[in-house]
Amino acid sequence: MSTEQILSSDGLPLEVSLRKAERKNKLKALFLVGPLFLFLIITYVFPIGDMLFRSIDDRKITKMLPNTFTAIEKWDGQNLPEEPVYAALYEDLAYLKKTKTYGKIIARLNYEKGGFSSLIKKTVRKLGKFEDGNYKEQFINVHKRWGQPEYLVALKNAAPNWTYAKYLKGVDLKFDQNGDIVQQPEDRRIHKILWLRTLKVAFWVTIFCFILAYPISYLLATLPMKYSNLLMICVLLPFWTSLLVRTSSWMVLLQQQGPINDLIVMLGLAANDNRPELMYNVIGTFVAMTQILLPFMVLPLYSVMKTISPSLMRAGKSLGGTPFVAFRKIYFPLTVPGIGAGSLLVFILAIGYYITPALVGGASGSLISNTIAYHMKSSLDWSFAAALGTMLLVGVLTIYWIYNKLVGIDNIKLG
Amino acid sequence: MSLPTYTAWNYRIWHYTYLTICGLVFFFLIAPLFIILPLSFNAEQYIHFSAKMLALDPEGFSLRWYEDMIYGTKNPWGLAAKNSIIIAFFATIGSTILGTVAALGLSSRHMPYKAAFMALLISPMIVPLIISGTAIFFFMAKVGLAATHTGIVLAHIILGTPFVVITVTATLTGFDHSVTRAAASLGSNPVNTFMKITLPLILPGVISGALFAFVTSFDEVVVVLFLAGLETTTIPIQMWVGLREQLSPTIMAVATCLILMSTLILVSAELLRRRSERLRGINR
Numbered sequence: 001m002s003t004e005q006i007l008s009s010d011g012l013p014l015e016v017s018l019r020k021a022e023r024k025n026k027l028k029a030l031f032l033v034g035p036l037f038l039f040l041i042i043t044y045v046f047p048i049g050d051m052l053f054r055s056i057d058d059r060k061i062t063k064m065l066p067n068t069f070t071a072i073e074k075w076d077g078q079n080l081p082e083e084p085v086y087a088a089l090y091e092d093l094a095y096l097k098k099t100k101t102y103g104k105i106i107a108r109l110n111y112e113k114g115g116f117s118s119l120i121k122k123t124v125r126k127l128g129k130f131e132d133g134n135y136k137e138q139f140i141n142v143h144k145r146w147g148q149p150e151y152l153v154a155l156k157n158a159a160p161n162w163t164y165a166k167y168l169k170g171v172d173l174k175f176d177q178n179g180d181i182v183q184q185p186e187d188r189r190i191h192k193i194l195w196l197r198t199l200k201v202a203f204w205v206t207i208f209c210f211i212l213a214y215p216i217s218y219l220l221a222t223l224p225m226k227y228s229n230l231l232m233i234c235v236l237l238p239f240w241t242s243l244l245v246r247t248s249s250w251m252v253l254l255q256q257q258g259p260i261n262d263l264i265v266m267l268g269l270a271a272n273d274n275r276p277e278l279m280y281n282v283i284g285t286f287v288a289m290t291q292i293l294l295p296f297m298v299l300p301l302y303s304v305m306k307t308i309s310p311s312l313m314r315a316g317k318s319l320g321g322t323p324f325v326a327f328r329k330i331y332f333p334l335t336v337p338g339i340g341a342g343s344l345l346v347f348i349l350a351i352g353y354y355i356t357p358a359l360v361g362g363a364s365g366s367l368i369s370n371t372i373a374y375h376m377k378s379s380l381d382w383s384f385a386a387a388l389g390t391m392l393l394v395g396v397l398t399i400y401w402i403y404n405k406l407v408g409i410d411n412i413k414l415g
Numbered sequence: 416m417s418l419p420t421y422t423a424w425n426y427r428i429w430h431y432t433y434l435t436i437c438g439l440v441f442f443f444l445i446a447p448l449f450i451i452l453p454l455s456f457n458a459e460q461y462i463h464f465s466a467k468m469l470a471l472d473p474e475g476f477s478l479r480w481y482e483d484m485i486y487g488t489k490n491p492w493g494l495a496a497k498n499s500i501i502i503a504f505f506a507t508i509g510s511t512i513l514g515t516v517a518a519l520g521l522s523s524r525h526m527p528y529k530a531a532f533m534a535l536l537i538s539p540m541i542v543p544l545i546i547s548g549t550a551i552f553f554f555m556a557k558v559g560l561a562a563t564h565t566g567i568v569l570a571h572i573i574l575g576t577p578f579v580v581i582t583v584t585a586t587l588t589g590f591d592h593s594v595t596r597a598a599a600s601l602g603s604n605p606v607n608t609f610m611k612i613t614l615p616l617i618l619p620g621v622i623s624g625a626l627f628a629f630v631t632s633f634d635e636v637v638v639v640l641f642l643a644g645l646e647t648t649t650i651p652i653q654m655w656v657g658l659r660e661q662l663s664p665t666i667m668a669v670a671t672c673l674i675l676m677s678t679l680i681l682v683s684a685e686l687l688r689r690r691s692e693r694l695r696g697i698n699r
Contacts, residue, residue, distance in 0.1 A: 022525060025523065025524075025525035026525045026526070026527055028520075028523070028525070029520040029521075029523035029525050029526040029527075030520065030526070030527070031520070032516050032517060032519050032520025032523070033516075033517045033520035033521060033526070033532055033536075034520075035513055035516060035517070036513040036514065036516065036517035036536060036576060036580075037517070037532065037535070037536070039513060039572070039573075040535065040536065040539070040573065040576075043551070043554060043569055043570075043573055044538075044539060044547070044550070044551070044573050045535070046554070047550040047551055047553055047554035048542075048546070048547075048550040050550065050553055050554065051546075051549055051550045051553060054553070212440045212443070213440075215433060215436055215437050215440065216437050216440045216441060219433075219434075219437045231441060233681070234441045234444050234445040235444060236681050236684075236685070237445065237448065237677065237678065237681055238444055238445065238447075238448060240630060240677040240678075240680055240681045240684070241448060241673065241674055241677040242633075242634040242651065242654075242670075242673045242677065243634055243636070244634070244636060244651055244654045244655060244658065244670075245448070245451070245654075245670040245673050245674060245677075246447065246448070247658070248451070248654070248658055248662065248666060248667075248670055249447040249448060249450055249451050249670070250447060251658065251662055252450055252451065252454065252462055252662065252667075253447060253450060255462070255662070257461075257463055258463075259450065259464070291443060291444065291447060294443075294444060295444075323426070348541055351543070352542075352543020352544065352545060352546070353543075354543070354544060354545045354637050355636060355637065355655070359655075359658055359659070369543060369544075369545040372545050372546075372549065373545055373640075376549055376552075376641070377640075385549060386549065389545065389546045389549050389550075392543060392545075392546060393542065393543070393546050396541065396542060396543060396546075397542075400534075400538070400541050404530070404534055408530075
């Protein structure tokens with residue numbers, strides 16, 4: 001090996017000089033991406049992390065009942081706890097009564113076990129009459145539930161700072177009194193159905209989109225430019241039109257006195273006074289979502305089909321294949337990347353759909369996003385909404401990761 | 416597509432069946448949009464084709480719902496339109512600048528961890544809106560920007576940038592870097608080079624990205640549902656509220672205006688795409 005170094009014009013070894021120049025270019029590129037990157041980290045990535053945090057955060061109640069939770073930690077959960085636990089509970093409740101903030105623990109404890117609402121309210125009301133010493137007996141005299149171990153177990157279960165109870169609730173499981181994971185009671189198992197329905201709708205919408213998109217993408221890719229440009233408008237106009245406009249047009253079409261029902265009656269498929277319900281159920285969700293997401297399937301398929309040379313099919317046919325065989329053995333395999341890209345895109349978008357199911361889906365056609373919105377806006381169980389959101393997010397990011405591996409993010413095409 | 420004369424009859428049948436299927440799918444795609452147009456000119460109060468309308472009697476049609484949309488005392492469309500336009504305008508400017516600059520960096524040969532950065536910058540487009548909405552709502556409430564125009568504009572910048580990044584990176588593939596090197600060798604500084612050489616060449620991509628960002632902001636409803644207050648209501652919010660109560664003909668009138676707008680945007684986006692392909696020397 002030669003020991004002589006090649007020097008650049010400024011007297012540095014070439015290798016060092018090159019590395020310096022490359023580092024400068026690298027920094028320049030990073031500097032350009034920097035502003036958007038920082039902006040997204042602060043306003044987007046950090047808030048999503050915060051949401052994840054919120055779903056397991058249970059510190060609010062720990063702060064409100066600090067003495068009780070310290071005292072109850074040593075209790076084994078079998079027989080009734082000893083005097084110190086009740087004394088600590090008295091101290092905490094007296095403070096909460098003084099600051100008038102005891103209402104906040106009621107809701108939280110009611111999630112743990114029903115019946116805490118009246119228990120806490122009654123106890124707080126009578127707190128002024130308590131005498132020093134022998135708190136255990138006085139508590140049980142105020143309300144007999146203080147003498148039932150399951151209520152104290154529930155209290156103990158609420159003690160840890162962090163909990164994944166909301167995630168269990170999201171798949172219809174819960175902690176029982178002994179801290180074991182069990183199924184929710186039968187009438188409360190609603191989330192598993194919801195997850196399955198969301199997956200089912202996303203899956204079938206993807207299939208329908210594929211079936212409808214494949215023939216028209218082929219037509220668009222094989223027609224001469226001047227015709228295909230015109231037809232492309234049929235795909236792009238819905239793509240550029242407001243989602244709410246498209247959903248409202250489906251509401252017009254599918255309503256009971258709407259054109260589609262008129263047609264069904266006219267064809268004699270149903271009696272006029274017995275018009276089928278096309279909206280506010282899962283049919284409405286299927287039809288509207290398929291039409292709305294169809295362009296997202298057509299565009300990737302079209303851009304792949306556009307690159308397939310027609311001479312390949314001609315070669316297949318000239319070698320003795322029927323058009324069907326040529327299609328199956330030559331054309332179809334070449335379009336698989338487009339099918340993958342389109343299907344993953346449609347599936348990702350469908351699984352998180354909110355507006356359309358909320359407007360045309362009714363109760364039986366609503367999806368997981370609608371439940372998240374319900375807990376955000378109506379029941380105000382934000383940590384549960386955050387837990388469901390995190391579960392959905394993990395699912396979507398997994399598909400996104402697969403998409404990135406198979407298709408590559410840079411290959412997303414828009415119009 | 417005409418068939419050669421020697422085509423066998425069974426292929427002929429198959430061919431026409433295929434064309435019929437395609438026609439039906441195109442109809443399925445486009446027809447729902449056109450159902451709205453005539454209904455917005457309905458003289459009656461119901462969303463229904465009245466007998467007079469079907470007979471094309473002029474009395475069956477009227478502009479009363481458009482009047483109601485513009486002059487109706489109880490209708491909040493004026494405020495909503497103003498808010499939507501202001502928010503979309505600033506969100507578009509923000510997304511376009513941030514997205515274009517980031518796309519320039521991402522397209523550089525020297526960019527490290529390109530795929531990882533790209534995946535992160537595109538993620539607001541992929542993550543379900545309900546999750547983005549929840550997360551952004553918590554954040555904006557914490558920093559005191561919930562129910563303000565600024566908060567909504569920031570949220571829409573987040574949602575709009577992926578589109579700008581995608582369109583501008585697409586324009587930059589196949590970009591001839593020797594022209595910027597030529598400018599630099601002639602003594603131009605990087606900012607000047609960008610303004611005089613790069614920007615004019617990638618402008619079609621930038622504008623079509625900006626159009627995407629504008630439409631995203633103008634149509635966006637899920638995140639705004641969490642962030643909007645009474646004073647910051649937008650057109651999509653009003654449509655959402657109206658659709659949840661009942662289908663009113665005024666909503667059909669608003670929808671018609673929106674369809675008109677999207678047609679205009681589609682035409683400009685198409686023209687820009689063709690211009691961009693011509694500028695980059697891609698002939699099809």
